[in-house]
Amino acid sequence: MSGESPTNKEKERISKPAHAACTQVLAMLLGHETLQSPSLSTAARSALLDGTYANIDAVEPADLKAKLTRKTMGLDVVQKLLGSKPSRCRFKTCERFSKDVRLVFQNILLYQSYLKDHAPKVYDPTLFETSQRLLQGFEMMYAGELARHVTALAAQPSPSVSPVPSPAAPSSHKPPTPTLSHRPSSSSSLSDDDKAKCHGIVQRIMKYKEMGVAMAAPFFNPVDVGMYVDYKVKIPHRMHLYGVQQKLSTGAYASAAAFVQDMRLIFANCLVYNSEVILSAKIREHAVKLMHVLEQLVEQASFDQTPNATATSTSSSSSRREFADKDKCLQMLETLRQHKMRGAMGKDIHTAYPFLHAVDITRYPDYAKIVPEPMDFNKIDVRKWSIYIMPLHDVIQFERFSERLFQW
Known part of the structure; x- marks a missing residue:
């Protein structure tokens, strides 16, 4: 038997490139700044890392409780299953790895949604938001890093991949x-x-x-x-x-x-x-x-x-000049978005983070009274990425936002 031919066991294993991609994606999730946030409670961290939930006995629907406890899954559990190399990996494909990663966040979102409706006192909005962001981030990395391995596997004469x-x-x-x-x-x-x-x-x-x-x-x-x-x-x-x-x-x-x-x-x-x-x-x-x-x-x-x-x-010189002006605004906004500063413990802080989304008026009900025209990076993004179809005067919204930042 040729030394280059894979054994049956090797054929059943996840490939080295796919394992490396899964390892990289999981490392990004485990190293994300939200997991180190002081606003994240010990119980919330346990849910994310270990897949254990506080007050789980308070869940009344038997089917929901069974779903949450049938397969305990957290990011640390996924890391153990992934192993340090393909021969120790319990996942045979990227898709199976991804299924368990999604399960971590989907279970938390399901549980927190139930608490929000039936036990609002123990509902954890920080955990819910963190899970949403991490799931969103994972799907982005899936599309960028893992999908190619799923596509390659699907191209082989084997059962189809979801x-x-x-x-x-x-x-x-x-x-x-x-x-x-x-x-x-x-x-x-x-x-x-x-x-x-x-x-x-x-x-x-x-x-x-x-x-x-x-x-x-x-x-x-x-x-x-x-x-x-x-x-x-x-x-x-x-x-x-x-x-x-x-x-x-x-x-x-x-x-x-x-x-x-x-x-x-x-x-x-x-x-x-x-x-x-x-x-x-x-x-x-x-x-x-x-x-x-x-x-x-x-x-x-x-x-x-x-x-x-x-x-x-794009033939007229006026439209080219208009696009050039808008392009400068895009570059300026992206510079603000990517800005970093050195924080405590030598870690870089993305200074634009508090300004990415609109202020939550359910948490700060007086905000709308104090700030008559709220503005955030997302609102500018709507106009920013529609620069080919929006009139130039809308760019003033960006200038107004920048002025407010510098006033503070």
Whole structure:
């Protein structure tokens, strides 16, 4: 038997590259600053690391209690199962590893949701928020680091692997069936030539790869709002690539500009929702890259010029100057977002962190009375990543926000 041929046991093991990727992702989760936060209680830390829950006996529904206690899972437990090398790993695939990591956070979110409704005195909002952020961060890293190993495994003649979920990711890989009930008249829809160009752009975006990774895979299908319950609140106008394909097939776009706006919206939504710097860096990087690819494809397409499609034109010098001004604002905002300072114990602190999200008025009810026009990085992000479709005067919102920061 050749020395290069793997044994049956080795065939059953997780591959070395996949194990290394899982180890890296888990290390990022265990090293995340929220786990070291002084606001995280001992009980909350035990839930995250050991999978044990305080007051579990107070849970009345037998099915819920059974679900939470059937398989005790925490990040430290996952680390033990992962092992220090593939031969000691209890997970045969990245997908099985990912399933247990998700179970850690999903159980906590389920338990805390129950407490919030039935025992609000013991409900821990910090633990709930921390679990949401860590789960969101994990899905970003899954899309960036682990999905390629799942894809490689699925390409082999073996049982199919379940699809990749993510906050900007598909819930399944089947495109929706087009419906023709709201098809507009041909006079108000795209020409056949422009429609073919739009279809071509979507296909090239969906097939775009770097280092063997299909970067657009997380954007194929709608976000699972059942898992990411705050998504509908943060992202009022949702869009995905299969949705764009459906609208093209039903003739829903009256102009190329409307098509381009929806395509930009897909990646803009990702950047707005995934605003946390550390864990979301990879998916943000993918979204920005795809946004640049989209703009190149749109410029190359040379759509028929119509009154509604002027937003796609880049030929006029005035539009180029306007974009240059907006680009400076983007660079300035990203500099603020990435800013760090050295804190206690020599650790770097992301100084923009308190300004990423809107102030929670349920915790600070007087805030709206004191601050008549609240502003945060997320609100600016909505405008920031819509720079191709928004008027320049909206950028003043960013200047106003910056002025307030410097006043403090």
